[in-house]
Amino acid sequence: MANQSQENLEKKSSSSSAVVVVVVPFPSQSHLNQLFNLSHIISSHDIPVHYVGSTLHNAQVKSRANQALNDTKKMIQFHDFPIPHFQSPLPNDIKFPSHLMPSFEATIKHLQQPFYDILTMLSKTATRVVVIHDPLMNSVVQDSSTFPNTESYQFHCVSPLYHFTYVRDILGVQIGHDADNKYANIPSLEKSITSEFEAFVAYQDQFVNQHIIKTSGHLYNTCRLLESTFLDFMLEMNRESDENVKMWAIGPLKTVTSFKNRSPNRVNGEHKCLEWLDKQESNSVLYISFGTTTFMKDEQIRELAVGLEKSGVKFLWVLRDADKGNVFDEGEVRRPQLPQGFEDRVKEKGIVVRDWAPQLEILGHSSTGGFMSHCGWNSCLESISLGVPIAAWSMHSDQPINAVLMTDLLKIGVVIREWAKKDELVSSSVVEEFVKRLMKSEEGNEVRKRAEELGYELRKATAQGGVSRLELDSFIAHITRS
Incomplete structure (x- = not known):
């Protein structure tokens, strides 16, 4: 499948394209699904989309897609790589599913080189290569900044409220001026994730924190009607490290x-x-x-x-x-x-x-x-x-x-x-x-x-003229700008 994917890519690369999008999801069902939905939406704007993953996980997301997306998945170029997978035992805990971590890590480890090869090929003919990736895949896309015509955007499959809670727990930052504000009941992350997963997140974060990856912007699968306070908070936090960083709240995706x-x-x-x-x-x-x-x-x-x-x-x-x-x-x-x-x-x-x-x-x-x-x-x-x-x-x-x-x-x-x-x-x-x-x-x-x-x-909000649709249109206009 890897050779076939490369051959198809070379054929499509024989003619130039102004903008192409490369999507790199984290190999867990809800993450795979959200970025598949986004791929469908972007491809509906006549923008070529390349969905990069293992043979197993690409088959998984396609097999579980709703019928409407299955009818149009041919518009998306899937790149299937036969990566070895850890055969996890039956779960025995209800914390973050640590039984899946070896499978995740095996996939991530083996995708970096195939991703680099795809980027090398596409960057030769496209005016702009837009990489949209899950933040948990930073290590896979770490080479994206080495290509001058490539831009990298993070797509967040979790709520901005979750990111606020993460920052609050690490830095002690609060929204509001007293302990009795309406956000005081948001629980700590301390007992909801394992130390193993926390270390994995820290490892992925370092590629951004150390400026190995230059992030051009952030996409959130949420709506300002739901989380404007937390979106504004995250924008302010991101601009402390890069005043030019952009952010779009484009959810809920119209496919939902x-x-x-x-x-x-x-x-x-x-x-x-x-x-x-x-x-x-x-x-x-x-x-x-x-x-x-x-x-x-x-x-x-x-x-x-x-x-x-x-x-x-x-x-x-x-x-x-x-x-x-x-x-x-x-x-x-x-x-x-x-x-x-x-x-x-x-x-x-x-x-x-x-x-x-x-x-x-x-x-x-x-x-x-x-x-x-x-x-x-x-x-x-x-x-x-x-x-x-x-x-x-x-x-x-x-x-x-x-x-x-x-x-x-x-x-x-x-x-x-x-x-x-x-x-x-x-x-x-x-x-x-x-x-x-x-x-x-x-x-x-x-x-x-x-x-x-x-x-x-x-x-x-997702219909023509709605707040989320306007932000989606803004993102599409941004990546297809002259």
Whole structure:
């Protein structure tokens, strides 16, 4: 595949192009997906896009893409490199998934030279090569500054609030003038990431801190309607090191907002759960999913199942194991255990999905009235954009901070498990209580109303003339400038 990718690149390089974009995502599903969505948007402006990754991870993001993106992925040039991957064991912790770190590091280590070769080829014929990369891939793109016609931009797959929290924890910087300000409840990162991952981040940061990479700007997958305070804070921090640095808040990406209330007319190959949703009443279903890097122990799964059953609320539960290094590996798979007879007893009320499910289509469906989530940034943005309130159950990394944004600051969700009690079992009675609060109470109706109103405003923000669309247009104009 590597030779084929190089041959295709050489053919396309025989004719010059004013601007080409090279996208380098971090090899974790939510990061891969966000930069794939961005690639789709940029390519729709008739700008050639080259998506650089391992053969495995490129196949992963394409296989999990929603149908609308799959129909247009041929517009993007994928560069697949057969990189050795660590076969991770089944996870045994709910902190940052350290079982995946060897796979991440193997990919990153082996991508630097292929990336350099691609840049060498493209820089010969393009007037400008625009590199858009995940900050966790700084070591891969470290040579980008050695090419005079190349510019480097960081695409942040996490919230600016997370970056503010990181700076606050390291430097002691605050927003506000007293300890009782509305941001005081944002938890520390101390217990949400492992020392191993913290060291990895520090290693990647050094390429910018030591000016090995000259960053021309920052792209955030967020909207000023949500996080203007934190965006302004990050811009000020960035300008302390480079007064000319630029920043664009271009989220939520239009590829997300387009899924609100799509036509119920199904096409061949769409997931069976969508047919089930078609038969349910408006806002009656609680969607439950904890992402790709998170798992629950069987004891907690049983409590969650019992609480759902007692609540009497309709639900669609995606119950699958966390990703391993190779998501296509058909070896040992941990199959989460439900209480005996559970699925038979709730078959009139709920459906359990054991494989990959189309989250955007589910959240955009009119029957979906709530989302029990780990609060990964991808899931949060999708939930907000499509007007679905959150039942927050954060696990690790940026998730506890995102949960505070959703529930305390934006007030479009409820907290099922407080981060301070992360090591405690959530009982079935607590699950029942909070599910009913979100789905069957006046409080829940008010939260849902706020979520729907905010979702409407965010969808306007990505439409022609909206604040996020204007920033996206500004970025496109900037990279294609004469």
